[in-house]
Amino acid sequence: xxxxxxxxxxDLVARDLPRHDALLEESTKLTHQWVLTxxxxxxxxxxxxxxxxxxxxxxxxxxxxSVVSTSRLVDGTLWPMPITLDINDESFIKSGIQTGERIVLxxxxxxxxxxxxxxxxxxxxxxxxxxxxxxxxxxxxxxxYLNEQAxxxxxxxxxxxxxxxxxxxxxxxxxxxxxxxxxxxxxxxxRVVAFQTRNPMHRAHRELTVRAARETNAKILIHPVxxxxxxxxxxxxxxxxxxxxxxxxYPAGMALVSLLPLAMRMAGDRExxxxxxxxKNYGATHFIVGRDHAGPGKNxxxxxxxxxxxxxxxxxxxxxxLQITVVPFRMVTYLPDEDRYAPIDTVxxxxxxxxxxxxxxxRRRLKVGAxxxxxxxxxxxxxxxxxxxxxxxxxxxxxxxxPENLNVSTxxxxxxxxxxxxxxxxxxYYKVLDRQFGNNDILRELINDFVQAGSGLIIPSDVTEVKGxxxxxxxxxxxxxxxxxxSGTDSSVFDIVxxxxxxxxxxxxxNF
Numbered sequence: 001x002x003x004x005x006x007x008x009x010x011d012l013v014a015r016d017l018p019r020h021d022a023l024l025e026e027s028t029k030l031t032h033q034w035v036l037t038x039x040x041x042x043x044x045x046x047x048x049x050x051x052x053x054x055x056x057x058x059x060x061x062x063x064x065x066s067v068v069s070t071s072r073l074v075d076g077t078l079w080p081m082p083i084t085l086d087i088n089d090e091s092f093i094k095s096g097i098q099t100g101e102r103i104v105l106x107x108x109x110x111x112x113x114x115x116x117x118x119x120x121x122x123x124x125x126x127x128x129x130x131x132x133x134x135x136x137x138x139x140x141x142x143x144x145y146l147n148e149q150a151x152x153x154x155x156x157x158x159x160x161x162x163x164x165x166x167x168x169x170x171x172x173x174x175x176x177x178x179x180x181x182x183x184x185x186x187x188x189x190x191r192v193v194a195f196q197t198r199n200p201m202h203r204a205h206r207e208l209t210v211r212a213a214r215e216t217n218a219k220i221l222i223h224p225v226x227x228x229x230x231x232x233x234x235x236x237x238x239x240x241x242x243x244x245x246x247x248x249x250y251p252a253g254m255a256l257v258s259l260l261p262l263a264m265r266m267a268g269d270r271e272x273x274x275x276x277x278x279x280k281n282y283g284a285t286h287f288i289v290g291r292d293h294a295g296p297g298k299n300x301x302x303x304x305x306x307x308x309x310x311x312x313x314x315x316x317x318x319x320x321x322l323q324i325t326v327v328p329f330r331m332v333t334y335l336p337d338e339d340r341y342a343p344i345d346t347v348x349x350x351x352x353x354x355x356x357x358x359x360x361x362x363r364r365r366l367k368v369g370a371x372x373x374x375x376x377x378x379x380x381x382x383x384x385x386x387x388x389x390x391x392x393x394x395x396x397x398x399x400x401x402x403p404e405n406l407n408v409s410t411x412x413x414x415x416x417x418x419x420x421x422x423x424x425x426x427x428x429y430y431k432v433l434d435r436q437f438g439n440n441d442i443l444r445e446l447i448n449d450f451v452q453a454g455s456g457l458i459i460p461s462d463v464t465e466v467k468g469x470x471x472x473x474x475x476x477x478x479x480x481x482x483x484x485x486x487s488g489t490d491s492s493v494f495d496i497v498x499x500x501x502x503x504x505x506x507x508x509x510x511n512f
């Protein structure tokens with residue numbers, strides 16, 4: 001088993017356990033408290049449990065500058081990702097906090113997680129961070145987060161652990177590095193190949209990981225991310241249920257699932273290097289690095305944020321220093337005439353028939369309820385995905401009626417639509433949401449909740465301002481940008497209802 005990165009596992013939980021009661025009492029008396037953001041909750045958990053060894057706190061300014069510029073800490077240790085406590089509340093900065101002060105960091109403002117001794121307070125050069133760490137494309141999700149959500153001030157300093165963040169789901173599967181290393185020891189696993197994933201696993205993933213394990217004479221750690229991933233990814237509850245099913249399909253004693261509370265940055269090659277360090281800290285000896293590993297895909301112009309092999313090349317270039325062996329991801333394909341999978345680079349596709357289903361095609365099949373063959377995925381996994389991704393007839397939707405664009409009463413139109421929808425019957429719940437909301441965030445959350453629950457929502461007002469980021473929300477009006485465009489000839493409530501119903505039928509929400 002490899003030594004942790006930097007030579008020592010920075011397990012602050014174990015280190016500070018003898019002082020737990022004193023630290024907890026101190027936390028109640030400290031003047032300043034910072035409520036951790038969702039990303040910071042992920043980061044602090046991996047600092048405290050040693051997953052981010054050799055870090056023992058959030059980076060100070062010197063280490064931050066060094067990491068941004070050279071992918072190394074000031075002492076020369078390889079570390080590619082800036083881990084910072086960003087502050088998005090100007091009043092907190094102006095409240096009198098200063099270097100040397102001790103502040104409590106809490107979860108939800110209620111659970112004290114750690115005490116931070118402030119080492120530095122500074123305003124970072126976000127443009128430099130964006131360019132060096134994420135390659136500068138303003139459409140990169142990490143750069144968008146940096147510019148739109150991250151605070152303009154950073155605080156660095158060492159941490160003392162009170163407790164790990166609280167999770168109410170999957171307590172037995174959230175192993176710390178110390179626990180996972182002990183698990184490997186108890187199983188006599190001295191060679192472990194780690195597999196990083198933020199997506200559900202199907203038969204091809206099972207085949208490639210089994211091949212990787214056999215080629216390296218190792219066991220398999222399925223180590224999925226259950227912190228923050230790419231916007232639009234399948235939720236971790238659905239994925240974990242799928243992982244727990246597919247692990248049953250591995251040879252007995254070959255594979256283990258453990259969950260990683262990581263906030264991904266989708267930083268391509270730098271992120272792959274970071275992932276390798278984390279897996280080394282968790283005790284893995286080998287790490288599968290995929291094609292375009294941790295890349296966010298393409299920008300709006302169709303240009304890849306990263307090259308397909310950038311990640312593999314960067315991690316391999318640090319192989320000796322990392323002391324973890326890179327296993328390149330070998331794409332496999334299904335051979336229907338032989339009923340087996342094989343690496344695509346070993347198949348002459350000019351003479352051998354192959355089959356594959358892309359991620360886009362899989363989403364389409366889930367959306368319309370089309371069949372997903374067993375050669376692609378196991379029935380138990382497909383069932384789980386269908387439960388969380390129902391086909392269009394079972395999905396919810398919201399209709400926003402644009403009052404200034406319609407020649408009829410939105411109240412009467414709402415009543416007519418509700419009556420027609422109820423006449424159709426079915427399992428979908430329908431509701432007219434005619435309340436006024438002064439807070440757009442509450443309105444957005446409410447619309448999203450109804451839609452995700454499979455309801456049909458009719459809103460007799462313009463919700464264009466909150467529509468961004470929501471799915472299955474459509475505007476009804478005669479403006480050019482309306483989703484359901486009403487022409488000048490649609491002069492009555494009945495005409496508009498007919499046009500709306502036809503739109504919903506064409507898009508699969510209603511089947512006659």
